Amino acid sequence: MLPVKNLDALLMQTYGPDFQIHDAEWKQLTDPGENFGSQILAITVNAKQSGKETTLNMVVKLPPRSQYLLDLFDSPITFKKELDFYSTVAPEFLKLQNESGIPQEALSVITPRFLGGRLGLRDPQCFDEQATIILENLKDDHYTTQDRILGLDKVHMDFAIGHLAKLHAITIGLKLKRPGFFERAVLPVLEYAVDEDAKDCVVDMVQKAHDDYKSMKEAESYLDRIERTLEYASRVTLTxxxxxxxxxxxxxxxxxxxxxxxxxxxxxxxxxxxxxLTVYDYGVQDLIFFLVSSSRKEVLDEHLDDMIDLYYDSFIKCLESLGVNTNIFPKSQFLQQLNQCAPVKFKQCIMMIQVIQAARGSVTETTDTADKDVFKGGINDENYKQKMLHVLSVFDRKGWLVK
Structure with a gap:
């Protein structure tokens, strides 16, 4: 039985009122342990539109069913944020680039195409278990993911950093060029007050990572600075x-x-x-987490400063293409933000290693059943242990641990 009710009504948002589904096939798109924030399905429908037969391949996101994951991801709030982002904000990124005279072949289409969605079945504006986001299936257009445990090589890191810089720059371009729209439509998508259940889940995961460090002989000389950095990150709020x-x-x-x-x-x-999980903050927050979480060890050891420079240069270049005065974005301020934000970001970096480095097959729980013990990373897992230690060495080398 198709897990998504009234799928045809959702697709009518894009394909019009005469869109009729004949039949549909579906499967889970991700294995246990690869995604926790939602159920992700691949659905193929055979349908009729304007008298013509058509086949559509799509990805459908539904909320997780596990109460723990619903709390961890604060799903009633975060699902609405993502739905509003895809339906309202993402199309404006393209519109801004077109208005700035960027040629078609150079446009940054940062997100998959949005095909339809709702917050709930009983009331489209009220979250329930049938909250749905429908996107094009990128795998049909030969897009693939990389290996989370191995991480990205230099070519992929550079490519992704360029796109991240564009995401941040285009948002700023929209803010400066169309402030009224930005305040009305974009800022609400970036508001996020984490609820108490989600905070508790995060605290538990950070505590587990901290305890793991205490169990690693190789981390002994860092323990005081780990403690101070975590305390600093909990106490300091950067505006x-x-x-x-x-x-x-x-x-x-x-x-x-x-x-x-x-x-x-x-x-x-x-x-x-x-x-x-989008918020309104410094773009370097994303950059720090991406560099530490996703780069292969040798790339991070040999090219960290190069990748930081690449981000800034790509950011400035994109702003220039949008006709923004880049004198108000000096590199000295950018580097200052980087060093301010890194100690605060330490918590997310060590917390997420439990998810990113979880051994394949070690997580068997689905988004229906996952509980607080779902993240299995531990010091007996060599990949997890080495990644945790490497994060320490990177933060130490950059002076990002609080002394």
């Missing part, structure tokens, strides 16, 4: 300053991007997904 504030994805890592390649295997495009 971002304009004009730098932008859409921060807040979950930008390997599993939330898909790449497309040419015949030689070179990446030629990518799409970013999962916009449920």
């Amino acid at each position: 971002p300053k304009e004009p730098w504030t932008t859409l921060v994805h807040n979950d930008f890592w390997v599993n939330n991007m898909l790449f497309k390649y040419d015949e030689s295997g070179k990446p030629i495009n990518m799409k970013i997904v999962d916009f449920q």
Whole structure:
């Protein structure tokens, strides 16, 4: 039985009132352990539109059923944020680029195409278990994900950093060029007050990571600074300053991007997904987490400063293409923000390693059944342990641990 009720009515949002589904096939799109924030289905429908037969392949997101995950992701709030982002904000990114005279072949189409959605079945504006977001199936257009445990090589890191910089720059361009629309339609999507249940879940995961460090002999010399950095991150609230504030994805890592390649295997495009945790903050928040969470060890060790420079240069270049005065975005301020934000970001980095480095097959719970013990990463898992230790060495080398 199709898990999505009234699918034809949702697709009518894009394909018109005469869209009729004949039959549909579906399957789970992600394995246990690959995605926790939602159920993700691949659905193929055979339908009739304007008298013609058509076949559509789509990805459908539904909320998780597990109460723990609903609390962890604050689903009633975050699902609405993501639905509003895809339906209202993402189309304006393209419109702004068109208005700025960027040629068709150079447009940044950052997200998959939105095909329909609702917050609930009983009331489209009230969250329930039938909250639905429908997107094009990127895998049909030969987009693929990379390996979360291995991480990204330099080519993929550079490519993704360029796209992340564009996401942040286009948001700022929209803010500066169309302030009325930005305040009315974009800022509400970026508001996010984490509820108490979600806070408790995060605290538990950070505490587990902290306890794991205490059990690692190799981390012994860092323990005082780990303690101070976590305490600092819990105590300090950074107030971002304009004009730098932008859409921060807040979950930008390997599993939330898909790449497309040419015949030689070179990446030629990518799409970013999962916009449920977006906030209004400094773009370097995304950059720090992405570099630490998703880069292969040798790339991070040899090219960290190069990748930071690449982000800033790509950010400025995109702003220039939108006709924005870039003198108000000096590099000195950017680097200052980077060093301010990194200690605060330490919590997310070590918390998420439990998810990113979870051994394949170690997580068998689905989004129906997952509870607080779902994340299995531990010091007996060598990948997890080495990644945790490497994060320490990177933060130490950059002076991002609080002394």
